[in-house]
Each structure stands twice: as C-alpha cells, then as structure tokens.
Amino acid sequence: MASRRAVARRALQSVYLQSGVSRPTLATTLRLGQTANTCKLGGRKFHLSARQLKPATASALSSTATEYPTTHDQIQQPIDTQNFLDNQFVASNATQWIDLHDPATNNLVTRVPQSTDEELKAAVASAEKAFPAWKATSLLHRQQIMFKFVHLIREHWDRLASSITLEQGKTFADAKGDVLRGLQVAETACGITTQLTGEVLEVAKDMETRSYKEPLGVVAAICPFNFPAMIPLWVIPTATITGNTIVVKPSERDPGAMMILCELAEKAGFPPGVINVVHGAAKTVDFMIDEPAIKA
Template sequence: MFLRFSLQRVKNLRALRPQILSSTNFRFSTATESSLNQRNPPRVPNLIGGAFIDSKSTSTIDVINPATQEVVSQVPLTTNEEFKAAVAAAKQAFPSWRNTPVTTRQRIMFKLQEFVRTDMDKLAKNITTEQGKTLKDAHGDVFRGLEVVEHACGMATLQMGEYVPNVSSRTDTYSIREPLGVCAGICPFNFPAMIPLLDVPCCSYVW
C-alpha cells in the first residue's frame, strides 16, 4: 500500500513539472546576481570630520544577506582623496582631543555606552541581516562590545604613569603615557560589533 502511494506521488509530480518550469514567477536569487536587478539598496556614506559624506567612487561592494542572497546595502570603495580627507580630519581633531580632560572623555564614553545599550536590538538585527549570525549570537557580539565600552569608562587610572626611585645609583625612572596620534582599525568579519567597539573606545579614549 505504501509503495503504491509513493508511486502515485511521483506520477503526480511528473505531471506538474511542465507547469512549474513554464511558470514566469519562478525565480532563484543568487549571490552573483547583479544588485541592479534587485531593489535599489542603500549606499553607505563615509564619515569624515563628523559628517556623513557620499563617496564619489563608482565602485562598490555588495553587502549580501546570507539567508536570502538579497543585496541589503552597498559599500563604496573609497577614493584616495576621500581617504586622505579622513586622515586629515583626524589629524586636525587630534590636538584638541589630546588636551581634553580625562573626565570629559569619560562622559563621552558613558554616552556611547547609553547609545549601544539603547540600540542593542537594532545592532544585533543588522548583524544577523548582513553577516548571517543567529540573533542570539549577534546579541552576544554586541554585548561583548558593550562590556569593552563599560571597561573604557573606568580606564582613567590606567593612564597614570609610573615612577620608581633609586633603580640604580642616583637614578630614578618614570614613564608618561602620551597620545600616539591618528590610528586605523582593520576589523574582521566574524565580530562586526565587538572588535570595532574594542578599537574605538580604547584607542580614542585612552590614547
């Protein structure tokens, strides 16, 4: 009885196959499909000198949702001129930031902590959409980054220098922590929230 039922199902599928193949609505979405054939994805701007600026580059990288293969956004390949402008803006901001009191920088980190905590669900959802992590793992990614921000809020004491008297005859030693200047972070894809939140607070706040 079971074998006869299975054979009947196969016959039914064979009968339906011409209708399926001739259907005009039948369409697969693939990762190699041009983004022009999909809904117009948003183009990610550059952040230069505290302002969002659209890149003049004509080359972009598609950000693809691994679950649906849909292009959710496009990241421009920033031009050399735009890259130099970003570095120049950072250099211009460095002297005033270097002389900003520790307590003022600390309040900025507390504000960053508030923003991350408020938008944790949105950040996790974006990670799931763009990178493919489960929502639970994405929340963990953001939470680890939040922990780093919280740690940075209390790192003022780690900026203290050291002094050691009489390390040798008539010799004392001391160390002073000084800002290094403009730096860049290259973040891996597997922790898109934790690693940037590790780089930015520690580098910008402490140094």
C-alpha cells in the same frame, strides 16, 4: 559509558571557561526551523531578526545610519553605504562598488564603496586635525563621553544585532552576543583612566622620577567580517580613551553595525575627526598599512 559521559561534560565545561563563552541555552541552541520566530520564503526558513523593529522601506530610508536597514524586508531602492568623516555621513564618489546581499533572502541590502584615494586621505587628515585637541582633552572628560557611548550601545543593542543578522546571517541571539563582547571592552575602557595618569617614584633622597603616558596619534583598525560589532568595539574605546584618534575600515561584507556605532559615537559627544570610517577591500587595506601618518 557513564564515566565517559562525565569526562566529556567536564571537558566541554573547560572549553567554555577557557574561551570565555557562556554555555549555550535552549533558546540559542534551537535550530531555526524549531523556533516560533521564523517565516517561510520560497520553501526556506530564516530567522526573523528584527521583529520588534519597524520595517525598513525605501521611503523610510535616509542617507544616514539612523535608518540603516535592520529587517529582511526587500528594499526597493537600497541606499549606498557612506563614509563617516568629521562626524558626518558623506556620500562616496567611488567608481567601484561592492554589492551586499542578505544571506537569508539574497536581497540587495546596500552597495559598499571602494573609497577613493582622496577620501582615504581626507579621513587621515581629519584624524590628524582632531588629534591635538583630543589629546589635550582631560581624561575625565573623555571618560564621560565613553560612559555616554556605552549607554547608547545598550539602548541600541537590538538594532545593532538586527543589522548583523541581516548582513552576516548570524542568529539574533548570536548577534546580541557579538555586541555584548564589544560592549564589555567599552565598559572596561571607562575604568582605565587611573592607569593613564603616569607615575611619580622617589628613587633616592631628594630625587624622583616621573613617567608620562602619551597617545600615539592617528591609529587604524581593519576589521574582519566575522564579528561586525565586537571587533570595532575592541579598538574604538581603547584607542580614543587613551587620547588617540582612529580611522576604521569595517568589512565590506557587513559594515552596517559600524555605521550605527558611528551615529552613536557622534551622539555620545566624540568631537569631529576623532572617529572616521572609510570602506573598501584590499586597496583600502594597503593604503592604511602604508600611510605614514597612521602610527599604529
């Protein structure tokens, strides 16, 4: 029996090492009902994800991500989720909306638009317009913007995690891990600039070859619901540091973290049009796949 336990322990450690996931600690493995940070609602218990943040009320909310809800408090007048075009949060003219409910309380958090054809085309046009100048921006300048972006993500780590918990239902500890995995990619992007400068090789006497690395242009990211911060942070840093512009569609089930990242990207210094965000379900996905201006 003891030998079987030892084998099981070694197998479990191997799984953690291969997957890159840290071993769970006591704090993250406690059930919600066993933690001190729980509250009761109708006989149910749910994780108090944003206890350190100011509660979001209808009067406090605005039309920007700055006041995007991050607590389980009921919102009397939920604000519709907006598109992000040219570094601005823009209200959608959609006629179809998707209700997003807090899985812990079933309270309505926001309505997510099925962005119109005009809005989808506007996002691509914005990215196309921004591409030539962004491509011509020096690697060092793009790197400095990425450093600021990483710094802002660290500053707003709890806020991002709270939004994920509110919309998706992860525990606060798991949501912070979601942000961490994406943050690690953004940090890596800060250090890859030397790999983007091309090469000069002497192939024979008085003969050399030069290689150049060119950005593709407008690229797209269609993000699933399961990692609302990690997957956008897989694609945005790598696409933009290499000189591309990007159109992102977060999941209609939990777009809040992406909208906060848009706010942070603008503060970090990304020029208008480099990062654009639209919303929707299958119709938006089909557009992004079929749009010829999107190169990858």
